[in-house]
Amino acid sequence: MKILKRVMLGAGGLLALLLVAALFVKKEYTVQREIIINKPKAEVFSYIRHLKNQDHYSKWVMTDPNMKKAFRGTDGEVGFVYAWNGNDQAGQGEQEITTIIEGEWLDVEVRFIRPMESIARTPMRTETVGNNQTKVTWGMTGESPYPLNLMHLFVDGMLGKDLETSLSNLKVILEKPSLTVK
Numbered sequence: 782m783k784i785l786k787r788v789m790l791g792a793g794g795l796l797a798l799l800l801v802a803a804l805f806v807k808k809e810y811t812v813q814r815e816i817i818i819n820k821p822k823a824e825v826f827s828y829i830r831h832l833k834n835q836d837h838y839s840k841w842v843m844t845d846p847n848m849k850k851a852f853r854g855t856d857g858e859v860g861f862v863y864a865w866n867g868n869d870q871a872g873q874g875e876q877e878i879t880t881i882i883e884g885e886w887l888d889v890e891v892r893f894i895r896p897m898e899s900i901a902r903t904p905m906r907t908e909t910v911g912n913n914q915t916k917v918t919w920g921m922t923g924e925s926p927y928p929l930n931l932m933h934l935f936v937d938g939m940l941g942k943d944l945e946t947s948l949s950n951l952k953v954i955l956e957k958p959s960l961t962v963k
Contacts, residue, residue, distance in 0.1 A: 808927065810936045813920035814944040817910060820955050825915040826884045826907045828955060831856045832863040832876060838950035840943045845871035872896050876903070891921075899923055917951065919944050 818825055828834055833856050835842050842848070845867035854861040857878075864875035873895040879902075880888035887905045901923035908916045921940055925932060 809922070809924045811920060811922045812937050812940040812944065813918060814941055814948055815916055815918040816945075816948040816952050818915050818917055818952050818955050819913060820915060821913050822907050822909045822915040823884055825917060825955060826887075829905050829907070829917065829951070830878075830881060830887050832861060832878065832889070835863075835947075838947055838954055840946040840950070841871065844868070869896065899925065917948060919948060 833852070842865070848865050848867035848871050851864040852862065853864075856863075859878050859881055862875050862877045865871065866873040872893060874891060874893040876889050876891045878887065879890050880886065885907060889903045889905075891901045891903055893899045893901070901921050903919065903921050906916075906918040908918070910916045921944070
């Protein structure tokens, strides 16, 4: 009985410590990664503005090859919606192109339904950095209520790795010599 009481007190103390720590963690998070792609900016932007192309480079889309997808609108234009419903790893949600600054900026709002409801922004920027070289910056910004904001201590590592993997995939695809861009 004494052991059970100690375990319960220890668990309660740990929970209290975590709840206090969450008071000092920001409710907003921002994760961002970038990569240099050896292609002209116009060609890179032309590819990334089409959300359906994420099927080929996004680690998140690739987590479930049998994912159900639905589309509304014209891909590559403001208002296009890419909805998905996948396995437990992929979850369910939709993403919508909210802003396009031609050749420069693509802003997408992601509305997660499962495993947890939330909304995030995933902007992508392109910038010429050299002769036929483009820097692509991809990020995710969102917000979590207390005490879920405690997860923000780990979000850069988790989401950052996925962004790095996705950007590396994008680089491989775009730098293939036989690529025909939509």
